[in-house]
Amino acid sequence: MRARKIILKNYFDGKPNLNNFELVEESILETLEDREILLKAVWLSVDPYMRAFGNRMNVGDTILGSQIAQVVKSRHPGFPEGNKVIAFVGWRDMTICNPDKLKGLFRGVFPMPDLQGLPDSYALGVCGLTGLAAYFGLLKICQPKSGETVVISSAAGGTGSVAGQIAKIKGCKVIGFAGSEEKVRWLLDLGFDQSFNYKEINVDHTLKKWAVEGVNCYFDNVGGDLTFWVLQNTNESGRVALCGAISSYNDDPKTAKVQFDYTSMIYKQIKMEGFLVNRWFPEWGPAIGELIGWVKDGRVKSRETVVEGFESLPQAFIDIFEGKNVGKMIVAV
Ligand SMILES: NC(=O)c1ccc[n+]([C@@H]2O[C@H](COP(=O)([O-])OP(=O)(O)OC[C@H]3O[C@@H](n4cnc5c(N)ncnc54)[C@H](OP(=O)(O)O)[C@@H]3O)[C@@H](O)[C@H]2O)c1
Structure with a gap:
């Protein structure tokens, strides 16, 4: 199976530009090891911290980031096929990973919270x-x-x-x-x-x-x-x-x-x-519940700037530094 990822081609120097990024295709095996899952990205988050933490990435690394993904195949009982997850796997459209091994800052796979009918993308924005x-x-x-x-x-x-x-x-x-x-x-x-x-x-x-x-x-x-x-x-x-x-x-x-x-x-x-x-990870659950409640009762309104296409991620990221987003910048795969 073919997968796409966007890697750091050149270190950031000043404002990010398209030359910092490269879209790379690779083959991934569809046969999963025990406790591995295959994810298909649906929404990807574009955040300023990817620039601030640019020095944590090396040339060739996949750009850091989170996504809402669908579990396409699973050999992990905690992540059944068909479920959606929030995955910190970087700018990739298809990903095979073992969630048990993916731990740390900007890494991990988490079950999707129950958004009570709100759009899935809110799990990266107002309720994320x-x-x-x-x-x-x-x-x-x-x-x-x-x-x-x-x-x-x-x-x-x-x-x-x-x-x-x-x-x-x-x-x-x-x-x-x-x-x-x-x-x-x-x-x-x-x-x-x-x-x-x-x-x-x-x-x-x-x-x-x-x-x-x-x-x-x-x-x-x-x-x-x-x-x-x-x-x-x-x-x-x-x-x-x-x-x-x-x-x-x-x-x-x-x-x-x-x-x-x-x-x-x-x-x-x-x-x-x-x-x-x-820092407040143990308190995220109740906080997400309160945010969902405020969005549902209209006291918090959410706006998103949605950019279409996986390949548009670098431009969407660059646009953040030009102030082109209103509300949360997000890419629809
Ligand atoms: N500490 C944490 O855990 C945490 C978590 C999430 C986000 N953050 C931080 O929170 C901030 C907002 O993040 P966000 O994802 O919500 O982004 P955002 O505010 O939706 O987008 C960035 C905005 O920053 C403004 N901007 C860009 N360059 C600027 C400059 N040179 N001077 C002044 N304003 C500039 C632009 O708006 P204007 O048109 O208004 O200039 C742009 O639209 C970021 O600094 C991010 O790193 C921190």
């Missing part, structure tokens, strides 16, 4: 890693209280849009920053109190005008200058969840120069904490 990052980063690190002001960067992305809507559920005033007028309008439709195109405005002046009482919580997907100015406007005992720093993912971390407001951090006793969503 993206939604979980928003859920735990906001609730565990920011711990927003009703009436507080919460700022979200990359607010119209998969993670940011969910974080902002959860902050609204918790009774907060929510201000979002995003990179286009279309995104700004969508955030207002979602119920954000204010949203702004960070490319067109002065973040400092905007927060002084629209967050006169100061910022209490900041869910940060972006880092860099935006974060500097949000910190300047953050209150005593503010909380910052460092979910991502996409503005610096294409820079060399050793030479990048980002201004950082140590004085505000110290004198205002601001807590800033980075996190990886797998």
Whole structure:
């Protein structure tokens, strides 16, 4: 049987481009060893972390990533044929693996949660890693209280849009920053109190005008200058969840120069904490249940930018760094 995979052809240097990737075909045996399964990808997730963790991949490696896949053949009792799974097997369309041996960060095969009728793709987005990052980063690190002001960067992305809507559920005033007028309008439709195109405005002046009482919580997907100015406007005992720093993912971390407001951090006793969503793995089940409930009762709305075709994965990934996605970027095989 033929399988396709996308490998790292050249190390990333600056923004990703098509020359970093190569689509490779290979033959895979259809005869399975004991406890092996054959997976057919249906949906693939495209995430900024694939750039941030680019230095964990070697030239020739399959690009990291998760997918919703159907179990086509199985010799594993935990993964019957016909079932769907969430598989961290990278950018592959057909995969033979032994789930017992596939363990670790960015690896593993998990049974599909019961999405109660929601689309399967939501298991990669609002009810998957993206939604979980928003859920735990906001609730565990920011711990927003009703009436507080919460700022979200990359607010119209998969993670940011969910974080902002959860902050609204918790009774907060929510201000979002995003990179286009279309995104700004969508955030207002979602119920954000204010949203702004960070490319067109002065973040400092905007927060002084629209967050006169100061910022209490900041869910940060972006880092860099935006974060500097949000910190300047953050209150005593503010909380910052460092979910991502996409503005610096294409820079060399050793030479990048980002201004950082140590004085505000110290004198205002601001807590800033980075996190990886797998920290709360034992709590994922109930959290997914709560996210499903919010989506079903309409309090959290999900939007996806769907790109068609396995071979489109590299372009979809490149497009993330151009801000072309609204909501979760996803590829339909
Ligand atoms: N810690 C965790 O466990 C965890 C889990 C999931 C995701 N993350 C992180 O969360 C962040 C969001 O991930 P996501 O999958 O939801 O992606 P996303 O926000 O849906 O997409 C990325 C968005 O980032 C913005 N962007 C791109 N380059 C930028 C730049 N130079 N400066 C400012 N904004 C830029 C673009 O929106 P604009 O048009 O608004 O610029 C783009 O659409 C990422 O940093 C990701 O690494 C972390």
